[in-house]
Amino acid sequence: MVWTLRFAGLACAGLLLSPVSALAGPKVVSGPGADPGCFKPWSAQTKFFQWDKKPGPYKIALVNGFVGNTWRIQMVKTAKAFASQPGIKENLKEFKVVSTGTDVAAQLGAMEDFINQGFDAIVTIAVAPDGFDRIIRLADKNNVVVVPFDNVLDTDKVMMVNEDQKEMGRMSAKWLIDESGKKAGDILEVRGLPGNSVDRDRHLGFREVMEAPGNSFKITEVVGNWDTGTSQKVTADALAVHGHFDGVFTQGGSDGTVQALMSAKHPFVPMSGEGENEYRKQIADHAKDGLKGMSYGQSPALVAIATKAAISALQGNVMPQLISIPIPVATYKDLKPGTNYWPDLNANFFAPNQFTPCGVNFTAPEIMSQSEKNTQ
Amino acid sequence: MLDDVAIRVRQNIGIVTAVLLFSILYLLYNLSHPKGFSSAVLVQNGDEIFALAMLAMAQTVPVLASGLDLSVGAVMTMVGCFASYLLTGVGAPLHLDIFGLHLGLGTFPGGMGGILLGIVICLATGALAGFVNGCVVVYGRIQPIIATLATGAIYIGIALFLRPTPGGKIDEDLNWALTNSLGDFAQTIHIFDDGAAPWFAPVAWIPVPFVLLVLIALLVWVPFRRSVIGRAVYAVGSAEGAAYMSGLPIDRAKIAAFTLAGFFAGCGGLFLAIQTSSGNADIPQAGAYTLNSIASVVIGGTSLLGGTGSAIGSIFGAMVLRVISFFFRIFDIAPLLQPLFEGLILLAAVSIGALGVLRVKNTLELFR
Numbered sequence: 001m002v003w004t005l006r007f008a009g010l011a012c013a014g015l016l017l018s019p020v021s022a023l024a025g026p027k028v029v030s031g032p033g034a035d036p037g038c039f040k041p042w043s044a045q046t047k048f049f050q051w052d053k054k055p056g057p058y059k060i061a062l063v064n065g066f067v068g069n070t071w072r073i074q075m076v077k078t079a080k081a082f083a084s085q086p087g088i089k090e091n092l093k094e095f096k097v098v099s100t101g102t103d104v105a106a107q108l109g110a111m112e113d114f115i116n117q118g119f120d121a122i123v124t125i126a127v128a129p130d131g132f133d134r135i136i137r138l139a140d141k142n143n144v145v146v147v148p149f150d151n152v153l154d155t156d157k158v159m160m161v162n163e164d165q166k167e168m169g170r171m172s173a174k175w176l177i178d179e180s181g182k183k184a185g186d187i188l189e190v191r192g193l194p195g196n197s198v199d200r201d202r203h204l205g206f207r208e209v210m211e212a213p214g215n216s217f218k219i220t221e222v223v224g225n226w227d228t229g230t231s232q233k234v235t236a237d238a239l240a241v242h243g244h245f246d247g248v249f250t251q252g253g254s255d256g257t258v259q260a261l262m263s264a265k266h267p268f269v270p271m272s273g274e275g276e277n278e279y280r281k282q283i284a285d286h287a288k289d290g291l292k293g294m295s296y297g298q299s300p301a302l303v304a305i306a307t308k309a310a311i312s313a314l315q316g317n318v319m320p321q322l323i324s325i326p327i328p329v330a331t332y333k334d335l336k337p338g339t340n341y342w343p344d345l346n347a348n349f350f351a352p353n354q355f356t357p358c359g360v361n362f363t364a365p366e367i368m369s370q371s372e373k374n375t376q
Numbered sequence: 377m378l379d380d381v382a383i384r385v386r387q388n389i390g391i392v393t394a395v396l397l398f399s400i401l402y403l404l405y406n407l408s409h410p411k412g413f414s415s416a417v418l419v420q421n422g423d424e425i426f427a428l429a430m431l432a433m434a435q436t437v438p439v440l441a442s443g444l445d446l447s448v449g450a451v452m453t454m455v456g457c458f459a460s461y462l463l464t465g466v467g468a469p470l471h472l473d474i475f476g477l478h479l480g481l482g483t484f485p486g487g488m489g490g491i492l493l494g495i496v497i498c499l500a501t502g503a504l505a506g507f508v509n510g511c512v513v514v515y516g517r518i519q520p521i522i523a524t525l526a527t528g529a530i531y532i533g534i535a536l537f538l539r540p541t542p543g544g545k546i547d548e549d550l551n552w553a554l555t556n557s558l559g560d561f562a563q564t565i566h567i568f569d570d571g572a573a574p575w576f577a578p579v580a581w582i583p584v585p586f587v588l589l590v591l592i593a594l595l596v597w598v599p600f601r602r603s604v605i606g607r608a609v610y611a612v613g614s615a616e617g618a619a620y621m622s623g624l625p626i627d628r629a630k631i632a633a634f635t636l637a638g639f640f641a642g643c644g645g646l647f648l649a650i651q652t653s654s655g656n657a658d659i660p661q662a663g664a665y666t667l668n669s670i671a672s673v674v675i676g677g678t679s680l681l682g683g684t685g686s687a688i689g690s691i692f693g694a695m696v697l698r699v700i701s702f703f704f705r706i707f708d709i710a711p712l713l714q715p716l717f718e719g720l721i722l723l724a725a726v727s728i729g730a731l732g733v734l735r736v737k738n739t740l741e742l743f744r
Contacts, residue, residue: 076711097711098704102660109424113705116411130542131652
């Protein structure tokens with residue numbers, strides 16, 4: 001705080017009026033939190049928050065960033081469906097959804113608008129892991145609960161909901177090592193959208209296990225942007241240059257990665273990837289040919305859990321600062337048609353969408369078959 | 377007298393449309409907002425509009441000289457990344473690790489002096505990037521659209537080099553002071569009795585970004601437009617051959633146009649970094665800002681062919697662009713239909729400006 005014009009005599013008044021000290025917001029309390037089956041604290045060190053209890057029903061807004069890929073559309077539809085579910089509906093006076101694109105100023109503006117409109121909570125996917133200090137400050141001042149999920153913030157000042165991205169990377173690495181039974185070889189890593197905390201953490205977790213002492217894997221890294229087309233293209237390029245890989249870890253657009261392997265007539269190898277239905281279909285079809293696949297899933301239903309967490313916080317319950325959602329995993333050994341993948345459906349969507357302990361009970365096809373009109 | 381007004385309106389139909397459209401939309405927005413017409417809402421809108429308004433101004437200048445600048449978003453991003461190192465408010469040693477070399481650049485001062493120095497360096501960096509653009513266009517004799525596509529990639533590259541992952545910690549009070557009302561500004565930097573001085577009260581509600589915007593427009597744009605170089609920029613865009621025959625400094629005008637664009641884009645990047653108190657080499661965002669800057673220029677009544685229009689119009693263009701999305705926060709519009717609505721209103725806005733075409737008596741007039 002060196003940003004001060006030193007006018008003698010004003011220093012004391014300045015201390016009293018400094019906006020930094022005017023923060024309200026959640027109290028840090030000791031656990032355990034409410035409904036631990038659904039709101040599981042991230043670790044033993046996770047702090048617990050408690051907001052002042054507010055009378056319901058609440059006004060909640062979902063401020064999405066980028067819109068335009070399957071995951072985000074499924075997420076928006078899940079949010080709408082969840083908000084009209086009995087048990088949730090009664091707690092909501094208003095549920096508004098906006099998408100601001102990849103523009104941080106627009107997202108900050110939208111969040112501030114909802115704070116000014118007197119909304120009680122804002123659920124959001126941040127467009128960047130940094131840059132929301134001002135909004136957090138304003139939200140705390142106005143007692144608004146902000147819940148980032150999926151792409152969370154690098155701060156411990158807000159309540160957040162996510163799956164453990166590092167663990168996904170670790171799981172993927174363990175899967176490749178266990179299924180190939182080797183501690184060396186050529187591995188292809190298809191990364192996600194650069195500059196994103198999800199991409200970074202999955203990568204770090206993956207490398208942590210692959211590069212552990214005793215292993216000597218040669219890892220080729222390409223960037224697939226979590227997009228089927230891009231992922232297919234960069235995998236094809238990598239195959240053209242390197243010829244052969246012993247295992248593949250793809251962060252997303254997983255069906256594109258498999259498609260590239262098939263087009264290049266590359267033998268199927270152990271693989272781990274995201275939760276796309278198309279990818280799970282490929283695993284089911286080609287497991288016997290050697291596509292020993294694992295599919296973890298960052299579920300679009302995280303939005304439902306984040307909304308539920310916001311309501312719970314507004315009701316005055318003790319909440320973990322960082323809520324960990326179990327990672328839904330399916331492997332070629334336990335894929336069941338109609339349960340964790342849908343062989344007859346062609347539309348692309350993300351298969352894991354159910355979290356029973358949290359009361360999120362609709363399956364992915366139910367969500368994606370609804371037209372936008374029905375979810376109003 | 378009335379005739380005179382009518383002629384002026386007809387000559388500036390683009391900007392008049394933008395101002396009217398913005399006024400109507402913004403009035404409606406405030407009427408439907410539970411806290412409409414309050415300082416808080418103005419502040420929030422000012423913060424959201426500022427960076428885009430600066431980029432719209434940036435884009436206007438090269439467009440007036442009939443060249444597009446595709447690097448404005450990249451310059452904004454790069455300057456933002458510089459700012460995230462220079463505006464921390466705590467003095468820190470700066471060093472550069474490149475090609476395995478470790479170069480110490482000395483210690484950057486902290487405190488108020490350090491922040492002011494950082495701001496100057498950031499703005500100079502933006503202007504320098506624009507100057508390079510201008511030189512590539514003029515001396516390289518490359519089409520502006522291609523030249524700036526290439527230099528834009530370089531600037532994004534520098535931004536990624538500076539901030540491979542988002543980060544940095546810009547001084548908290550600087551962030552708070554510049555993204556709030558004048559009252560909060562005075563309170564944070566402890567001037568005018570911490571903003572409580574009685575004479576200060578009538579203006580305390582005005583958002584700082586709004587003041588900055590007006591200052592930049594009045595102190596940078598208006599003098600530029602009235603200078604010989606500024607008029608030469610218009611002349612180049614209107615008829616380059618005629619401008620050359622008239623002995624106008626064409627090369628200097630073009631370089632000045634791009635340099636000013638870089639400066640304005642730098643202002644936008646600086647503010648965005650302060651607003652987010654961090655730096656982020658976000659490529660999709662840089663692209664979105666570049667496209668939106670072009671849209672703002674068009675809505676603001678500047679011809680993409682060059683020669684007519686003004687940066688003030690583009691500010692209103694940017695405001696129209698932003699205000700459309702404000703409505704999605706007030707009214708219930710299906711989330712997946714929002715982009716469609718935005719597109720329709722934009723198309724309508726641009727069409728109003730083009731209505732003049734209907735009154736043209738001779739088609740040849742369209743081909744100036």
